[in-house]
Amino acid sequence: MRLPLQENVKADICVIGAGYTGMSTALHLAENGYKVIVLEGSRIGFGASGRNGGQIVNSYSRDVDFIEKHYGKHAGAEMGEMAFEGGRIIRRFVEQYDIKCDLKPGGIFAACNKRQLSELEAKKPLWESHGHTGLELLDKEQLKSYVGSDRYVGALLDNTGGHFHPLNLVLGEAAAFESLGGTIYESSPAISVQEGAMAVVKTEFGSVTADYVVVAGNAYLNGLIPKLESRAIPCGTQVVTTEPLSEEVQKRLLPKDNCIEDCNYLLDYYRLSGDGRLIYGGGVTYGAREPDKIESLIMPNMLKTYPELKGVKIDYAWTGNFLLTLMRLPQLGRIGGNIFYAQGYSGHGVTCSHLAGKVLSDAIRGQAERFDVFAGLPQYNFPGGRLFRIPLTALGAWYYNLRDQLGV
Incomplete structure (x- = not known):
């Protein structure tokens, strides 16, 4: 526990x-000799960084072909070049600072229908055109060597993907940052940010005066900067964790210990933990509502994937908030001359937040070319204002979920 x-x-x-954005930014800056102070409103990794599914999933929530089509070839090429960097940053941190987070290789995108499989078949050459290697298409029969379920028609294996203990990763990054002279204050929510030649961030009992400020609160800004919060909405995702499973059961469920996510709009994702539990997540609640019974949202899909787990004991269940943007692309930008921000990874925050930390740190150091690519993407307010943006978004999700169910 760090002091406030x-x-x-x-x-x-x-x-x-x-969280990941803040610690990646702080650690990159500390590695370059800067004096950095991190303010955390609760505890390190309290938000999505400590509660996510623990999967290295490359690229963005919108892939690079979408970016090129809507925002031009330059943006597509530059963001394509960065799309696979976040996973490399995570692996460097883990290796360089000896972070104990059960990091294991291999991630699988599983197709629930032929349309999704066609999309995966197109994704492989798309990613390869941007320099990403290590991809293998798997048909239904080949997939049985990786996933003990009949739910899927095929998959794309990304050997550069992987999985890990998410909270231990961010705690390890925090310890690495402190080993380089950085300071973290917990239980110290920022209550105001004052612009100026020197920016001032105030908390209830103190303040930090700095040349630059990085706002990395994502879904947990709590009114700090309203114009940022109007550009995205918090969404909850749910996770359950089984009791420890026998080695025999683990081998049947995930024979090669890869992590899985399906290709549905409201997707499922799962993996084995370091102590042999199945961690299974999915479902979305818009507006960050706390569901009364997380198990009731997750268990039907888990049992659809693995009927043999009927009756298995669930030891833990939790929910956490990620931040969704209208275009499902991350938002990086600047307020005034010296206040930077990054938010809204739209479900791809594990890798993209680590990339954002590197991009933000480079911009502060005067190397803003990559930052300018992100900052040049349009950042729209959600339609409907505070009253209607959540139901309108839920209606859109219902439409895409229906398409997934119909396979069209």
Whole structure:
């Protein structure tokens, strides 16, 4: 437990939020000799960074062909070049700082119908055209060597994907940052950010004056900067964890210990933990509502995937918020001259947040070319205002979920 901020301090950079975005930014900056202070409103990894499914999933929620079609060849090429960097950053951190987070290789995109399989068949050459290798298409028979379920018609194996313990990763990054002289204050929510030649971030009992501020609160800004919050909505995803399973059962479920996500709009994702549990997530609640019974949302799909787990004991269940943008692309930008932000990874936050940290740190160091690519993407407010944006988004999700169910 780190102490809260209770004085007025100075730093080169103040980072708001000790999740993946904040810690990646802070660690990259500390590696380059900057004095960095991180303010965390709760505990390190409290939000999506500590509660996500723990999967290295490359690219963005919208793939690079969508980006090129809507925002031009330059944006498509530049973002395509960056699309697979986040996973490499995670692996570097784990290796360089000896982070114990059960990191294992191999991620699978599983197709539930022929339309989804066709999309995966197109994804492979698309990614390869941007320099990404290690991809293998699997037909239904080949997939049985990886997934003990009859639910899928085929898959794309990404050997550069993988899975890990998400909270241990961010805790390890925090420890690495502190080993380089960085300071983290927990239980220190920012209550205001004042622009100026020197920015000032105030908490209840103290303040940080800094040359630059990085706002990395994502779905947990809690009114700090309203114009950022109007551009995205928090969504909840649910996860359950079984009791430890026998080695025999583990081998039947996931013979090669890869992680899986399906290709539905409201997708399922799952993997084995380091201690042999099945961690199974999915479902979305719009507006970050807390579901009364997480198990009732997740168990039907888990049993559809693995009927043999009927009656298995669920030891843990939780929900956490990620941030969805209208175009399902991350939002990076600048407020004034020295306040930077990154948010809205739209379900691809594990890798993209680590990339964002590197891009933000480079921009602060004067290398803003890659930052400008992200900042040049349009950032729209959600339609409907505070009253209607959640039901309108839920209606859109219902439509895409129906398409998944019909396979069209």
